[in-house]
Amino acid sequence: MNSGISGAAMTSAGAMAAGRKPRRQVSQPMAAFALLTPVVLLFGLSVIYPLFETIRISFWQIRGLGKPSYVGIDNYVRLFTDPTFLGTLWTTLIFTLGVTILSVSIGWFLAMLCAFAPKQTAVFRLMIFATFGISEAVAGYIWIGIFRPGESGLLNGMLIAVGLGDWSQAWLGSGTSALVALIVAASWSAVGLPLLLSFAAVQTIPRTVLEAAQMDGAKPLAVVWYIMMPLSTAGARVAIFINLLSALRAFDIIFVLTNGGPARATETVGFFMYRESMTQFNLGYGAAATIVLLVAVLIVAIPAIAQRTKGAK
Template sequence: MSTSWSTTDKATSRPSAPGPSDDLRRKRRAAKVRRLRTGLPGLLLVAPALAFYGVFVLRPLAATVQYSFYEWNGISTATWAGVDNYVRLLTDPDLLGPILNALQLIIYFSFVPVVFGVIAAAIIRKMGASRLAGISRTVLFLPQVIPLVAAGIMWTWLLATDGAVNQVMRVIGLDGLTRAWLGDFDTALPAVGVIGAWVNVGLCMLLMLAGMTKVDPSLYEAARLDGAGPIREFVSVTLPAVRQELGVAIIITVISALRSFDIIFISTQGGPGSSTMVPGLEIYYLAFFEREIGQASALAVALTVLVLIVVLPLNRLTRSDSDS
């Protein structure tokens, strides 16, 4: 709908570049009328979606920004707080800590699954159409299908003191290393990260596989004729071909790390201490337990800005890559 609108827009605005004449002016007026006529049904068609978008996305967004400048408990009248809430974000270690944790989670939620996803996809592609390829694809993608809450509960059982992870470690003689993985200050954040990595690896693999299928088989043939081994083939042919998919995978997983909530809420609730506290969870606690809606909103705005700061350069990176 909107595409047809914008193409007419382009087509009619182009003739206006040379000097104006009567003929041109008349043409332009006619085009304007035509544009309105073709634009109106388009607008009408977009209107319902736009209304929903406005009410459920734009308005809450605006309200969050507004609340962030107030001190409000959610019930009584709010008092204007200016930028106090933002100043506290930068000075209070209780609020800064969660952001640092989220940045650390990027390693587990993004870096690890992307690397594993690429490797797994390359191996599965090699297997061709065999049954094993189908099974591995399903098994690796399954975590994406399971609700995050279920995944969180399952992993808390696996990582518990008497859970499967520790049982296996005892069997292979690593008794000394067993611990309550989610209850230990040193291992809680990495343990939560493992859950995230497990969830995201399927998505990354699927994206990579999709990218790899569009590679022309003759390229591989040519590489092989030039004497390339499987690793050389992977580095020189496969990897450049999936650059765009790689970009998408990194962006999606980085966002999932920064705004993580479900897995952590289920498995550790931010504990022990505040070693696994992340901004999403902190916003929830501030808003619904401490009833500091203003402070929670400020943190939410900061989180949104942080996501944009991290993701926009990545986005540009993939775009310029595809142009070159």
């Protein structure tokens, strides 16, 4: 049942191997070393080296341009007694999960619907994907226009126009509605990625399967649920991973839309790290927050990765 491309690849591999059979094979660690060298070099330079720097300065107190002083684990101790930092944890959870669930479920669902009619929906896919190319800051400004207080906000204007004027409010002025508004705005531009990746994954399902399902009288939603969804998890998985981590470190959109407010109600850990490091320039403190976040993600991620690697082999 192999399709054309892999078949061709196999014949070429076979032909090549047939040509020089007695050739000695490179050992796996050697091959791994050869293929990984560029990755290790670039990754080491731009991630590992700065990471060690970060760990190092997380033990120092640095205030702005002032002289740094060694403080041991003080930054970490302070972090866990800082009500602002502790407050960001809950907000981060809601924001990150909210954006990921909303964007991936919409994107994935749309991708599966589009797979029924790839040609007719091409323009629509492009329209939705286009939002992915808009920078966070500009998206923030546009969403401010939508959520503005009074009738000059698009959302309020629309509510008034359809007779729901009582619902109109200053959306960014209360903690709960500001967080919801932020999740909506961030999800808006995040839908493009799950749409793109899930669509690619759904496309790999052979048309014959869909045709057979239709012949059996399956309704489109049943096809989505029983056939497309289980067969397109690869795309959604990557999208969940990338959107989750992007939401975790979101800064610009929060800065523009709510500035973490009102009264810190929309401040996430990512925003906190950025504010401490860049605005306050408490580099040591910001570094400690980064390391804590890194360890937290590590703890969450290790079981998932362990399970995945076990499943693969």
